[in-house]
Amino acid sequence: MNFKMVAKTLFGMEELLANELRQLGASSIEIGIRNVSFEGDTGFMYKANLCCRTAIKILKPITGFNIFTEDDLYKKIYDIPWENYMDVKGTLAVNATVFSDVFTHSQYIALKTKDAIVDRFRDRVGERPNVDLDHPTLRINIHIDRNICTVSLDSSGESLHKRGYKTESVLAPINEVLAAGIIMLSGWSGQCDLLDPMCGGGTIMTEAAMIACNIPPNLNREEFGFETWPDFDVDLYEKIEEAALKKVRDFPHKIYGYDTDSIAVKKSRENIKNANLQDFIEVKQQDFFKSEKEKDSPMFIIFNPPYDERISVNDVEVFYSSIGNTLKRSYPGTQAWMITSNMEALKYVGLRPSKKIKLFNGKLESKLVRYEMYEGSRKASKQ
Ligand SMILES: C[S@@+](CC[C@H](N)C(=O)[O-])C[C@H]1O[C@@H](n2cnc3c(N)ncnc32)[C@H](O)[C@@H]1O
Numbered sequence: 001m002n003f004k005m006v007a008k009t010l011f012g013m014e015e016l017l018a019n020e021l022r023q024l025g026a027s028s029i030e031i032g033i034r035n036v037s038f039e040g041d042t043g044f045m046y047k048a049n050l051c052c053r054t055a056i057k058i059l060k061p062i063t064g065f066n067i068f069t070e071d072d073l074y075k076k077i078y079d080i081p082w083e084n085y086m087d088v089k090g091t092l093a094v095n096a097t098v099f100s101d102v103f104t105h106s107q108y109i110a111l112k113t114k115d116a117i118v119d120r121f122r123d124r125v126g127e128r129p130n131v132d133l134d135h136p137t138l139r140i141n142i143h144i145d146r147n148i149c150t151v152s153l154d155s156s157g158e159s160l161h162k163r164g165y166k167t168e169s170v171l172a173p174i175n176e177v178l179a180a181g182i183i184m185l186s187g188w189s190g191q192c193d194l195l196d197p198m199c200g201g202g203t204i205m206t207e208a209a210m211i212a213c214n215i216p217p218n219l220n221r222e223e224f225g226f227e228t229w230p231d232f233d234v235d236l237y238e239k240i241e242e243a244a245l246k247k248v249r250d251f252p253h254k255i256y257g258y259d260t261d262s263i264a265v266k267k268s269r270e271n272i273k274n275a276n277l278q279d280f281i282e283v284k285q286q287d288f289f290k291s292e293k294e295k296d297s298p299m300f301i302i303f304n305p306p307y308d309e310r311i312s313v314n315d316v317e318v319f320y321s322s323i324g325n326t327l328k329r330s331y332p333g334t335q336a337w338m339i340t341s342n343m344e345a346l347k348y349v350g351l352r353p354s355k356k357i358k359l360f361n362g363k364l365e366s367k368l369v370r371y372e373m374y375e376g377s378r379k380a381s382k383q
Helices: 014-024 042-051 070-078 106-125 176-186 203-212 234-245 262-274 316-330 343-349 377-382
Strands: 003-008 027-031 035-040 057-066 091-099 138-145 148-154 193-196 255-259 281-285 299-303 334-340 355-361 364-373
Touching (some): 003 042, 014 035, 070 148, 203 299, 255 262, 316 364, 343 364
Parallel strands (some): 193 299, 255 281
């Protein structure tokens, strides 16, 4: 039986997510702001969690109603048959998002919801479930838009950007969902080599290798929210996982990563190993500004340089102009994509972007820009 679901995503990734869901077989797809709603069955819910690269969460709405006071909320939540969704011995966590003039404190809404649920259990069975914010058996999501309250179960559990391969964290890592989305926006899907010249912990390279090989991004994840639901069908999940693994393909090109920092190089290698992708990715300690393109074939560059926010650079103008000079001088026949929140610094790159896309890196409004370096200058100098 099909039911409605809502997949949450980052700003600017909505179309990509809708496409992913369409390709996986979702129906009734509707694009919202930072979310896409769709329909599918339980197996599809498992598949969407396993396979969507640009989803942060997949919510399963169970009911909706109008509320005018906090008491209304308490009563309506109390009336939901929570015993169908969890055992009293289980644990719960409530998350609330609120867009309303009447209800303004999301924390308070979450607390009120939790109270109504535990009171219902206590009144019925004399015991109450405990709260566990980190690893609950049931995550509940409350969404209030003016007077409309939607109650959903969070089928993902922890955010889907937590793929499970990153055990080594570097300073200012890019979110996995953002990295995957940037690669998909660039149009790179494995058709040629790819370089991340400032690779840090290796997120862009790891996401890229999974895209190139069509590996489900959440294959290495410890757990999804739905696995602790009473109706979890482990056989169905395994079938879905097996079917997705049959679609894994070979990738005949290579992904390269540079970083000046030896610790970043070590950490990225560790993360890549965790994802079992070492055959496709090569990382070395290398200053991008002293590098040049190693092969004549076409190549993509995708990177996330320091913005001079979380990672500072000595002279941001010199740094960004070195990016432009290196690309121009040493990387002919390359399509380069770079994300930064430093709009002032971007001017010093000195190349005209052929595309600009607004995105957010965490809270930082950023631009993803494309520079196209044509073959020619090096060819000319070789003759
Ligand atoms: C924002 S971090 C990249 C984070 C990475 N995308 C991730 O997810 O972990 C920028 C990286 O650029 C590296 N870096 C700075 N200057 C560099 C240069 N000239 N050549 C190569 N890497 C450089 C820094 O050491 C840092 O690891």
